[in-house]
Amino acid sequence: MKRSKLWSGLTSTSAALLVVGLIGQNLAAANASYINTALGTTTTKVVQTGEVGDTTYFKSQFGDFDDPDAQAAAIAAALEQNVNEMREGAALLRNENNTLPLTNATRISVFGHAAVDPAYQANSAGNKVTNGALNSIDLKTALEAQGFEVNPQLWDGIAAGTATRAQGEAPQFGGGYSVTGTATNTEENKAFYQGLANTWANDYKDAAIVVFAREGGEGHDLLMDDVDTDGSTISSLALHKDERDLLEMVRKDFDKVIVLLNSPYQMEVQDIIPYADSILFIGYPGHQGFTGVAEILKGTVNPSGHLTDTYATDSLSSPAAVNSGTRTPQFANVAEINATIGEDENAEYMSFQAEGIYIGYRYYETRYADAVMGQGNATAPVGALEGASSWNYADEVQYPFGYGLSYTTFDQKLDSVDVGEDEITAKVTVTNTGDMAGKSVVQLYAQTPYGDYERQHGVEKSAIQLAGFGKTQELAPGASETVTITVDKYLLASYDTTAHDGAGGYILSDGDYYLAIGEDSHDALNNVLAAEGYTAANGMTADGTAAKTYSFKQSFDDDKYRTGENGAIVSNQFADADLNYWVDGAGTYLSRSDWEATYPVEQTTVEATPEMMNILAGEWYEKPEGAPSYSEVAANFGVDSGLNLAMMKDVPLSDHETWLKFIYQLQPEDLPNATAESFQSPAVGDLSPAFAVGDGCDSVGGTYPLTVEFNGEQVNPVTTRYCSNVILAGTFNADLYAGRGTMMGEDGMWSGYMINYNLGNDLHRTPFGGRNFEYMSECPILNYLAGAVEVEAMEKTGSHAGPKHFVGNDQEFYREGLVCFFNEQAFREGNLKAFEGSIRVANAGGLMQSFERLGLKWYSASYALNTTILRNEWGWNGAIDTDAAPCFDEYVDGGYKNHAAEVLDAGTQEWCLDGVGGHGQWILQKAKDTDDGHLLELLTEAAISWEYAISRSVVTNGTASNSAIEHVTPYWQTAITAEIAVTGILTAVFFVLLVLSKTKKKAKKQ
Incomplete structure (x- = not known):
């Protein structure tokens, strides 16, 4: 028994x-790439069959990858880069009575839930920083390192509180599809702080520092309509009741009040100003950015950062806010759409970008200029603050794009401007006229003509636009430096859809062009207006300085930028992304020709027509007429040409014959692995090994290979989390842009990453975009210029840059499948221009696409975007990866991201989070089933693109002409x-x- x-x-x-083992085996196989990445294992190794020389083609500047001292030096340099970004990127917005620096204040009190629980970063890819983590520095520690004594009882009391930055409930999409939600803010209430008042009653009163945070992130936009604790509905970027109560209390008890904005999202600071002597914008600090914050507060460092966004009085006052974010409207016939094409196509929401080119300062400054010049009904009350009888810039804007104060003063003199055929060179002498050493940013802006031709042809113009910038070294009092800024005249061209008899193209307008230096965009515009004869009597906020401008004449030219990099004609490609293409007169775009008649006052929505629904369904691929049979193309495979990866690292892509020979050594069944990417990409036959992939705009993720002791344990240090990109961009320092690129490349090399999907180039269409912290600015020219520098530096390391999210990812709310309508001028001069520097100019090794739709087609399925623009106009050869399109086991056809043939045919080659190559396997089977050799040719070209990127990367380290790929089984x-x-x-x-x-x-x- x-x-x-x-x-x-x-x-x-x-x-x-x-x-359990059998189930685990299946689950592990589906998630093998994740497991290999987490455990640092691989499915291949490179073996040599003879003597080889030095095969470390891409070397770390710090030494060998197995040297602990070299690793320590790399980590130290990355953390120093992080601190330097904050030192030069934090922007001082207010400093009444020279409250800062706190040179004589030592015993201070720090307030705000965000002080003890700061937003080091928002939720997204890359390594996360928390209080007490290895290599992280919190605000209190940073302040104490600068000699401050921080009120300990107050600090501990706040830390014991219950406030959290909660993330809102996720709204439901059609078919139960859950969209990750929105972000809300929470601060302790008045009674909580009253209970701690005794901690500062008689001590720690030299100064009060108050920290406010806002946290969005991937999947989380900031709420445009948030419910405050008193029941009122306000913008989540407005000061909330508990925050106001805290400020009132602090203002009453302290002579010096400093507010830190721990938010990359533009808060409504007009309600903070009455209570704060000083306001310092710090964004997200990453691992050690608080060190830079504390140094600025103490005066060890003089702030030199400038805003990369406009701080409006009302965060909802921009025209883009009407049809975006948490106010995005649905199609008028959602039920019909879902019944016709299926809910899994995610085609319920539409965003009509009525603002056109007028995003950020391009709206506020242009409307201001027209108000001064008395044209375009610019002062009409439409779009003005609630209750205002007219639109007035001084009421609408608190701090303009490019704004930032210093502890010293500078004089900038425009010495000379040389206008060449292709470039403009400006020289500016900067003198420190104050009594403290510091750095000065030189901002160069341009105004291009807006005349009869532009009005008649619908070519919109911003009254001022960034053209270039530079930054001095640290200047001692009385010292001077001449800064040279070179501007590509291409950046002054406008896209005209009517040019060349309606074919479209870039034009240089006829008329007077102005260049101006200024402390910010508004100051520069005032200088231009002064040169044009306007004064404060015309309604200017202040008289400008005409001596800080230069003008030249340019005749109309529509041929100079007619062709792209490969001689391809630049022409209209996105007419069908305009809502009016489908429904005549359905949408009105904002125009400075008449602000009153064109300003969007209500959401734009339409009923999708049957033709529109047919495209939204996502299936239009047909085997081309005359396409070869599957067997014809398959016959080329399986031929050993003796080529390996090391032999291909110097073969140009133009040598297509050699690249075909290289790929034809495979079997067709090997090709799907070249379409697979899920943090670790699998081996492609015997041609290339498996390798890891990084992801994160401010951190590539991953760990360093050698362990260190931390809290009594041996751990692998994580790669650095740098400052949010708004802080990096706000340095206006090309050396720091290059430094970020170099160090993220180093991080990628040490982590073994072939490519890092980073470098957020998307625009801040509104202040509410959840991923604005990852993206640089509201200005496409700043993104263009800064991105080019960062990518060029990163590419030199051999760990490729992969800018994302290409293109137009400006909101998280219903991002998956969101139908975006816009006009081509706005798209080319805005979203595309923001990426062009990183991709066309600096030649990034890859890119990651966006979730949204370009008009009716998913960005990944747009031939016009991924082939005509990227390959033809820009002449770019990098690898194109979708955003997350998971496939963990068997590919299921259908759903807006699962129309694989259409995506591949458009020019996209890899599917993110498809570690098993499921999309490629489905395409291969379809090619066989339909005898479609064209699909097999497309898979072949995808493999070439992927292997080309690999051959130019750190993955080639350790390979030689006599190397071979050996497949191994992870432990x-x-x-x-x-x-x-x-x-x-x-x-x-x-x-x-x-x-x-x-x-x-x-x-x-x-």
Whole structure:
């Protein structure tokens, strides 16, 4: 009896473990790329068959990858880059009575939930920083390092509070599809702080520092309509009741009040100003950015950062806010759309970008200029603050784009401007006229003509636009430096959809062009207006300085930028992305020709027509007429040409014949692996090994290979989380842009990453975009210029840059499948221009696309975007990856991201989070089933693109002409297989013993 029970129990247990092993094996196989990345394992290794020389083609500047001292030096340099970004990127917005620096204040009190629980970063890819983490520095520690004594009882009291930055409930999309939600803000209430008042009643009163945070992130836009604790509905970027109560209390008890804005999203600071002597914008600090914050507060460092966004009085006052974010409207016939094409196509929401080119300062400054010049009905009340009888710039804007104060003063003199055929060179002498050493940013702006031709042809113009910038070294009092800024005249061209008899193209307008230096965009515009004869009597906020401008004449030219990099004609490509293409007169775009008549006052929505729904359904691929058969193309494969990866690292892509020979060594069944990417990409046959992939705009993720001791344990240090990109961009320092690129490349090299999907180039269409912290600015020219510098530096490391999210990812709310309508001028001069520096100019190794739709087509399925623009106009050869399109096992056709043939045919080559190559496998099977050799040709070209990127990367380290790829089984797979084998054998043995025991027992009874 006892033995039978024993064998029965052991059989059941071992059988259960066998089932667990089998299920685990299937799950592990589907998620192998994640597991390999997490454990640092791989499925391949490179072996040599003879003598080789130095095969480390891409070297770390710090030394060998197995040298602990070299690793320590790399980490130290990355953290120093992080601190330097804050030192030069934090923007001082207010400093009444020279409250800062706190040179004589030592005993201070720090307030705000965000002080003890800061937003080091928002939720997204890359490594996360928390209080007490290895290499992280919190605000209190940073302040104490500068000699401040921080009120300990107050700090501990706030830390013991219950406030959190909660993330809102996720609204439901059609078919139960859950969109990740929106972000809300929480601060302790008045009573909480009153209970701590005794901690500062008689001490720690030299100064009060108050920290406010806003946190969005991937999947989380900031709420445009937030409910405050008193029940009122306000913008989440407005000061909330508990925050105002805190400021009132602090203002009453302290002579010096400093507010830190721990938010990359533009808060409504007009309600903070009455309470604060100083306001310092710090964005997200990453690992050690608080060190830079504390140094600025103490005066060890003089702030030199400038805003990369406009701080409006009302965060909802921009025209873009009407049809975006949490106010995005649905199509008028959603039920019909879902019934016709299926809810899984995610085609419920539409965003008509009525603002056109007028995003950020291009709206506020242009409307201001027209108000001064008395044109375009610019002062009409439409779009003005609630209750205002007219639109007035001084009421609408608190701090303009480019704004930032210093502890010293500078004089900038425009020495000379040389206008060449292709470039403009300006020289500016900067003199420190104050009594403290500091750095000065030189901002150069341009105004291009807006005349009769532009009005008649619908070519919109911003009254002022950034053209270039530079930054001095640290200047001692009285010292001077001449800064030279070179401007590509291409950046002054406008896209005209009517040019060349309606074919479209870039034009240089006829008329007077102005260049101006200024402390910010508004100051520069005032200087231009002064040169044009306007004064404060015309309604200017202040008289400008004409001497800080230069003008030249340019005749109309529509040929200079007619062709792209490869001689391709630049022409209209996105007419069908305009809502009016589908429904005549359905949408009105904002125009400075008449602000009153064109300003969007209500959401724009339409009923999708049957033709529109047909495209939204996502299936239009057809086998081309005359396409070869599958067997014709497949016959080329399986031919050993003796080529390996190392031999291809210097072969140009133009040598297409050699690249085909390289790929034709595979079998067709190997090609799907070239379309797979899920943090670790699998080996492609015997041509290239498996490797890891990084992801994160401010951190590539991953760890350094050598362990260090931390809290009594051996751990692998994570790669650095740098400051949010708004802080980096706000340095206006090309050396720091290059430094970020270099160090993220180093981080990628040490982590073994072939490519890092980073460098957020999208625009801040509104202040509410959840991923604005990852993206640089509201200005496409700043993104263009800064991105080019960062990518160029990163590419030199051999760990590729992969800018994202290409293109137009400006909101998280219903981002998956969102139908975006816009006009081509706005798209080319805005979203595309913001990426062009990183891609066309600096030649990034890859890019990651966006979730949204370009008009009716998913960005990844747009031939016009991914082939005509990227390959033809820009002449770019990098690898194109979708945003997350998961495939963990068997590919399922359907759903807006699962129309694989259309995506591949458009020019996209890899699917993010498809570690098993499921999309490629489906395409290969479709090619076989339909005898479509064209699809096999497309898979071949995708493999060439991917292998080309690999051959220019750190993955080639260790390879040589006599190298071979050997496939290995990671230890965890062996362990799972062993577990299955052992439990299988034990189950069989225990079952036999159970049967024998019962048989023996039965025999005894007989």
